[in-house]
Amino acid sequence: MQKILVTGGCGYIGSHTVVDLLENGFEVISIDDNSRSTPYLLDGIEKITGKKIKNYKVDLKNFDETLAVFQENEDITGVIHFAAYKAVGESVAKPLDYYENNMFGLVNLLKCVKEFAIPNFVFSSSCTVYGNPDVVPVTEETPKKDAESPYGATKQMGERIITDFTHIENNSAILLRYFNPVGAHPSILIGELPLGRPQNLVPAITQTAIGKLPQMQVFGGDYPTRDGSCVRDYIHVSDIAHAHTLALQYLIDGRNKTKCDVFNLGSGNGVTVFEAINAFEKVSGQKLNYKVGPRRAGDVIAIYANNNYAVQALNWQIKFGLDDMMHTAWEWELKVKKDEVLMKKQNPALN
Ligand code: WQD
Numbered sequence: 001m002q003k004i005l006v007t008g009g010c011g012y013i014g015s016h017t018v019v020d021l022l023e024n025g026f027e028v029i030s031i032d033d034n035s036r037s038t039p040y041l042l043d044g045i046e047k048i049t050g051k052k053i054k055n056y057k058v059d060l061k062n063f064d065e066t067l068a069v070f071q072e073n074e075d076i077t078g079v080i081h082f083a084a085y086k087a088v089g090e091s092v093a094k095p096l097d098y099y100e101n102n103m104f105g106l107v108n109l110l111k112c113v114k115e116f117a118i119p120n121f122v123f124s125s126s127c128t129v130y131g132n133p134d135v136v137p138v139t140e141e142t143p144k145k146d147a148e149s150p151y152g153a154t155k156q157m158g159e160r161i162i163t164d165f166t167h168i169e170n171n172s173a174i175l176l177r178y179f180n181p182v183g184a185h186p187s188i189l190i191g192e193l194p195l196g197r198p199q200n201l202v203p204a205i206t207q208t209a210i211g212k213l214p215q216m217q218v219f220g221g222d223y224p225t226r227d228g229s230c231v232r233d234y235i236h237v238s239d240i241a242h243a244h245t246l247a248l249q250y251l252i253d254g255r256n257k258t259k260c261d262v263f264n265l266g267s268g269n270g271v272t273v274f275e276a277i278n279a280f281e282k283v284s285g286q287k288l289n290y291k292v293g294p295r296r297a298g299d300v301i302a303i304y305a306n307n308n309y310a311v312q313a314l315n316w317q318i319k320f321g322l323d324d325m326m327h328t329a330w331e332w333e334l335k336v337k338k339d340e341v342l343m344k345k346q347n348p349a350l351n
Pocket residue numbers: 086087088125126127128178179180181199200201202204216217218219220230231232273296299
């Protein structure tokens with residue numbers, strides 16, 4: 001059984017990928033400092049898979065503590081690296097936090113990969129590396145323009161660091177460029193848990209619908225798109241998660257074409273913000289309270305994927321559509337609220 005280290009295993013995409021890896025016969029450990037997550041999702045992972053995974057509460061910026069995890073687990077054969085800050089708008093306001101956290105963490109991790117000669121490395125990259133593309137859909141060959149945000153810049157730099165690293169080290173990597181991961185595991189036992197006010201669209205929608213937020217703001221209704229709002233490629237988080245398992249197996253089988261193959265992980269469908277809101281209202285039966293406000297700094301106007309390469313080379317079959325994404329996101333929001341009521345009953349201090 002191959003042991004895989006997942007960094008950010010308590011996070012949104014990390015936890016869903018842990019489930020998929022466990023269901024596909026891998027052994028998994030996690031490094032997550034819980035600065036942007038909580039161990040809450042580990043319970044959900046155990047309920048879904050029947051397996052408890054160990055999380056090392058370590059900040060990747062601390063090299064010694066990170067190295068100690070590898071020293072304790074010398075049988076790691078692969079690393080999937082999620083742990084990073086990932087909010088476009090926040091990165092515009094706090095660039096140094098993003099460069100320090102995302103880049104120092106990655107370099108420390110790669111030093112450990114080198115030290116222990118770990119053969120397989122999968123990197124959580126992002127469609128933000130394309131900047132504002134001139135033509136959509138984007139393929140993996142679409143030229144990368146200047147990133148529109150420090151967050152996007154950290155993903156561009158991360159790709160370059162890993163590419164240079166694999167060219168001189170005896171290992172291979174895969175760069176997975178996510179589009180917009182949304183929704184929750186069909187079991188509704190794990191999902192997205194933004195700490196504080198949600199930065200991303202779908203949790204902002206569901207938290208507004210459930211009453212946690214008074215009103216949602218559409219960041220700009222005057223873009224040059226079919227209805228004036230930005231276009232994105234929403235993809236179910238469980239489809240994204242399974243693509244990681246497929247990518248890892250692709251490396252293990254030695255099917256990679258280069259030392260650092262790149263894949264677009266998107267549905268291939270462009271959806272506007274207003275269309276996403278309409279899909280949510282249709283699926284949930286909730287009328288969303290929102291208003292159209294000013295544009296958000298760092299936003300790309302329109303982007304969606306040509307995902308043919310991932311579908312063919314990884315044999316990736318997308319299972320979930322936009323309605324499934326909205327349905328599972330809403331069901332998860334309802335579950336979290338129910339749990340919060342339960343937790344408050346059990347821990348009056350939380351009231
Ligand atoms: C989507 C659209 C907003 C909130 C995300 C991740 C990033 C990367 C790429 C994986 C935009 C609009 C949002 C709100 C709104 N993914 N919006 N009101 O910026 O595309 O980036 O996907 O690596 O990590 O953050 O996603 O959900 O923030 O925004 O109108 O309250 O929704 O302007 O047009 P984004 P998002």
